[in-house]
């Protein structure tokens with residue numbers, strides 16, 4: 001009998017640990033400090049932030065588990081809205097070390113044509129190295145490409161753009177969204193779960209709708225977002241197990257942290273978005289659960305589910321921030 005294949009998240013974790021084996025812990029910590037400082041500073045940049053192998057190894061070990069979990073959560077929500085569909089090809093733009101390629105294989109197992117585009121050669125090199133541990137990525141192509149007006153994409157089923165818009169100028173963001181809209185059947189964009197990240201996601205969302213796409217997730221509709229700009233921001237949370245490098249840099253004893261992210265998944269395919277989505281952490285009280293929902297109307301509404309709702313109450317107690325509501329019955 002064949003040994004069971006470990007899930008991509010586990011294989012990724014193992015690969016990243018191996019990557020750091022050759023890097024003295026002090027050097028890894030210094031590289032992470034430098035990256036954090038750079039990311040806090042003025043982006044976009046005119047040259048790649050990820051300059052050399054130490055930078056990239058540190059980025060991969062420190063950030064890749066989190067970007068993987070965020071993209072995976074976004075893709076799972078998308079997959080629920082297009083249950084019959086599996087991408088036959090995937091292009092990851094600004095893919096860096098390829099976190100999104102791992103997330104795609106975790107959502108839709110199996111091989112497909114995979115292309116990763118980035119302007120940082122050291123990131124592509126390490127991405128290729130890590131991907132050797134994932135059989136579904138063995139034929140992935142890792143190409144150097146600069147996002148800008150000269151970028152062209154071959155037609156592809158799925159494009160992911162994860163934690164990249166943040167690093168681009170406004171004109172490059174607009175051009176990129178138009179370029180991916182003309183190349184792909186489905187697009188998943190993920191950004192940090194900050195007010196600015198949300199704003200960039202909404203700008204991309206509006207542009208995709210204008211290009212003829214329908215929103216599959218997180219929104220239950222393709223109308224305007226009901227959030228009044230400046231008052232709130234739509235974002236979600238993904239739990240990430242901390243690596244030893246994490247613990248070394250951030251201290252503390254928690255074995256996990258929560259990665260906040262904003263996203264949009266849009267497609268030209270027929271789509272069945274969730275009837276509503278839980279847009280905050282549910283509040284569980286004695287005998288009742290308070291759910292903040294974004295609904296098809298479109299509107300934001302708090303609903304209270306009590307014991308009197310029977311099975312729905314049980315479902316509400318299990319509901320998580322970001323889930324479709326009510327849960328699909330199998």
Ligand SMILES: C[S@@+](CC[C@H](N)C(=O)[O-])C[C@H]1O[C@@H](n2cnc3c(N)ncnc32)[C@H](O)[C@@H]1O
Pocket residue numbers: 048049050063064067068093094095096097098099100117118119120123145146147148161162163164167168
């Ligand atoms: C924060 S990293 C995210 C990497 C990966 N998508 C992930 O989710 O882990 C941003 C990536 O965008 C790439 N990038 C930024 N500006 C770019 C540009 N103008 N052209 C190509 N790649 C770019 C960087 O080199 C880097 O790999």
